[in-house]
Amino acid sequence: MQTGKITRRELLIGSSVMALGALSSSAHSAFLPNSGGVGFPLPWPYKKIDPQEAASISYNGFYTAACCYGTAKGILMPLQRLVGEPYTLVPLPEAIASGRGGIAGWGTTCGALVGAAVVAGFIAPLDAAESIIRDLFHWFGETSFPIYEPVSAKNVVRTRSASNSPLCHIAAGKWCKKAGKPFKHPEREEWCARLTADVTAQAVTLLNSWSEGTLGSGRRNPRTVYGAPAQYNCLECHSGGVPEMKKP
Amino acid sequence: MQTGKITRRELLIGSSVMALGALSSSAHSAFLPNSGGVGFPLPWPYKKIDPQEAASISYNGFYTAACCYGTAKGILMPLQRLVGEPYTLVPLPEAIASGRGGIAGWGTTCGALVGAAVVAGFIAPLDAAESIIRDLFHWFGETSFPIYEPVSAKNVVRTRSASNSPLCHIAAGKWCKKAGKPFKHPEREEWCARLTADVTAQAVTLLNSWSEGTLGSGRRNPRTVYGAPAQYNCLECHSGGVPEMKKP
Numbered sequence: 001m002q003t004g005k006i007t008r009r010e011l012l013i014g015s016s017v018m019a020l021g022a023l024s025s026s027a028h029s030a031f032l033p034n035s036g037g038v039g040f041p042l043p044w045p046y047k048k049i050d051p052q053e054a055a056s057i058s059y060n061g062f063y064t065a066a067c068c069y070g071t072a073k074g075i076l077m078p079l080q081r082l083v084g085e086p087y088t089l090v091p092l093p094e095a096i097a098s099g100r101g102g103i104a105g106w107g108t109t110c111g112a113l114v115g116a117a118v119v120a121g122f123i124a125p126l127d128a129a130e131s132i133i134r135d136l137f138h139w140f141g142e143t144s145f146p147i148y149e150p151v152s153a154k155n156v157v158r159t160r161s162a163s164n165s166p167l168c169h170i171a172a173g174k175w176c177k178k179a180g181k182p183f184k185h186p187e188r189e190e191w192c193a194r195l196t197a198d199v200t201a202q203a204v205t206l207l208n209s210w211s212e213g214t215l216g217s218g219r220r221n222p223r224t225v226y227g228a229p230a231q232y233n234c235l236e237c238h239s240g241g242v243p244e245m246k247k248p
Numbered sequence: 249m250q251t252g253k254i255t256r257r258e259l260l261i262g263s264s265v266m267a268l269g270a271l272s273s274s275a276h277s278a279f280l281p282n283s284g285g286v287g288f289p290l291p292w293p294y295k296k297i298d299p300q301e302a303a304s305i306s307y308n309g310f311y312t313a314a315c316c317y318g319t320a321k322g323i324l325m326p327l328q329r330l331v332g333e334p335y336t337l338v339p340l341p342e343a344i345a346s347g348r349g350g351i352a353g354w355g356t357t358c359g360a361l362v363g364a365a366v367v368a369g370f371i372a373p374l375d376a377a378e379s380i381i382r383d384l385f386h387w388f389g390e391t392s393f394p395i396y397e398p399v400s401a402k403n404v405v406r407t408r409s410a411s412n413s414p415l416c417h418i419a420a421g422k423w424c425k426k427a428g429k430p431f432k433h434p435e436r437e438e439w440c441a442r443l444t445a446d447v448t449a450q451a452v453t454l455l456n457s458w459s460e461g462t463l464g465s466g467r468r469n470p471r472t473v474y475g476a477p478a479q480y481n482c483l484e485c486h487s488g489g490v491p492e493m494k495k496p
Contacts (some may be wrong), residue, residue: 039337065374089287090338095369103365104381105469107477108414109356117351118366121343126313133352166356168477176476183476221353228424228431229355229416238492242485 040086046123046211049078051204055197058112059150061093062193068099070193071115074200075207092119102168110168112196113140116203124210131218132206137166138219138232139202145175146194148201155190164236171195288334294371294459297326299452303445306360307398309341310441316347318441319363322448323455340367350416358416360444361388364451372458379466380454385414386467386480387450393423394442396449403438412484419443 058074072093079087098104099114116136120129144162159179163171175191176183209215222230235241306322320341327335346352347362364384368377392410407427411419423439424431457463470478483489 040339042339042342086338090334091288091290094290094374096366097374098365098369098377098381101469101471101477103357103362103414104378104385105471105477106382106385106414106479107470109351109362114351114357114362117346118344121346126342126345129346130352133346134354137352137354166351166354169479172476183471221349222355223349223353223431228420229349229353231354231417237485237490240488240490240492242488242490244486244488 040089042122043125044086044122045083046207047079047082048208048211049075049082049204051201051208053078054204055148055201056151058200059148059193059197062196063154065094065097066100066111067192067196068111068115069093069097070196071112071200071203072096072119074197075116075119075204092122107169107172108167110140110166110171110195110199112192112199113137113166116199120203120207123207128210128215130221131215132203132210134219134221135206136199136203140166140171140199141231141233143198145198146191148194148197150194150197153190154193155186157187157190157194159187159191161191164233165231288337290370291373292334292370293331294455295327295330296456296459297323297330297452299449299456302326302452303396303449304399306448307396307441307445310444311402313342313345314348314359315440315444316351316359316363317341317345318444319360319448319451320344320367322445323364323367323452340370355417355420356415358388358414358419358443358447360440360447361385361414364447368451368455371455376458376463378469379463380451380458382467382469383454384447384451388414388419388447389479389481391446393446394439396442396445398442398445401438402441403434405435405438405442407435407439409439412481413479 054074056074057077058070061070061073064070064073076087076092093115096115096118099111099118101111102108103111103114113136117129117133120132123129124132141164142162144160146157146160159175159181161175161178163174165171172183172188172192176188179187181187206215219232222228222232225232226234302322304322305325306318309318309321312318312321324335324340341363344363344366347359347366349359350356351359351362361384365377365381368380371377372380389412390410392408394405394408407423409423409426411422413419420431420436420440424436427435429435454463467480470476470480473480474482
């Protein structure tokens with residue numbers, strides 16, 4: 001792009017306008033580096049990776065910096081080896097580590113899902129990334145975790161549990177209730193570590209399918225199905241399904 | 249770092265182990281570029297920016313690619329001008345645009361909050377980023393939106409509403425109920441656009457305070473307060489507070 005006659009500020013402001021067309025079409029070429037920059041335009045190159053290798057990195061990554069760091073590290077470390085730059089230049093797993101505990105401990109979206117969603121957005125165009133994320137969120141709610149069996153387990157986990165929700169507080173809370181154990185327990189931590197590995201393996205499987213052109217259209221946007229952003233299982237909350245607080 | 253005698257794979261595997269110490273201390277120097285890479289280690293340089301300039305960029309950014317893109321663009325575009333690289337090299341707002349609608353339309357964490365949280369993690373060390381995020385989430389729930397008044401408004405919005413929740417489905421749903429309007433309505437869209445500007449201005453205010461050393465310790469991690477990841481207002485959900493579904 002010829003930038004000789006416009007300022008960097010005009011370029012940057014222009015990028016916001018150009019983003020409209022880009023995001024509505026290929027969804028990802030909206031980024032304009034400044035006139036002195038090189039930049040790493042989206043989508044970043046992807047090569048198929050081994051879901052089990054990624055899961056193993058994520059399991060160990062969980063014990064380094066928890067769930068959000070774990071899924072991001074599991075997907076990105078193989079891409080650092082297979083692709084190199086720009087994956088080797090941007091410390092994305094460390095930057096989004098605050099996604100842990102449903103984002104900074106608030107119990108909202110499971111941090112493992114947040115990590116996978118953020119990474120997918122660097123690899124796949126927006127529409128494809130959202131299809132991958134919706135498939136991943138839906139699979140997450142229906143899956144009884146953990147599936148992953150570590151080669152060298154940090155702890156045991158005796159209870160498997162499904163959440164019917166992508167929310168950390170609900171997913172972990174249901175496990176705690178079923179297991180009869182508090183959140184602050186090595187088995188719950190191991191449950192989250194293996195769940196993190198499982199989310200990574202599933203995200204990689206979806207990314208591999210997308211890269212082969214076999215992903216399909218994915219699930220519809222809940223906004224379209226329900227007329228508002230929502231989970232697929234309204235009555236999970238809207239039918240007195242949320243338990244009363246126990247008396248202390 | 250001298251890498252002459254170890255392979256890239258060893259380096260990458262090593263980075264995961266080194267991350268443990270790094271994340272438990274400064275939280276951010278865990279990233280190792282490959283032996284051919286330069287890398288942009290965390291935290292990225294920050295210069296104080298104008299909350300109102302950032303809010304204005306976010307408001308317009310919302311109408312480009314919605315809430316998550318909007319907050320990220322509002323914070324990062326001024327930093328592209330004031331700092332330059334690495335902000336000019338990484339298309340972060342476009343990469344995380346799928347955060348819209350509570351992440352790909354699932355109604356989980358408000359996308360405006362997700363965008364601000366991801367950006368904060370590149371700027372502030374993990375502990376500080378999490379303090380900023382917790383303050384932002386708490387402020388979000390208690391604030392009656394919108395506050396922001398666009399210089400050139402795309403639509404009107406007649407109803408102000410507070411959510412008591414960082415979740416998109418709950419925040420937008422409460423606005424729709426109070427306004428008596430469906431989610432798919434120009435006033436709801438304008439409400440989200442101005443809320444996105446408000447979240448950006450508040451995030452920038454917190455980042456500026458952090459950069460001046462006046463942020464303080466912030467709110468405690470809900471995991472510590474409640475023994476599990478959670479909001480601060482348990483009875484919002486755990487007291488029959490979730491309405492029954494209306495009959496179609």
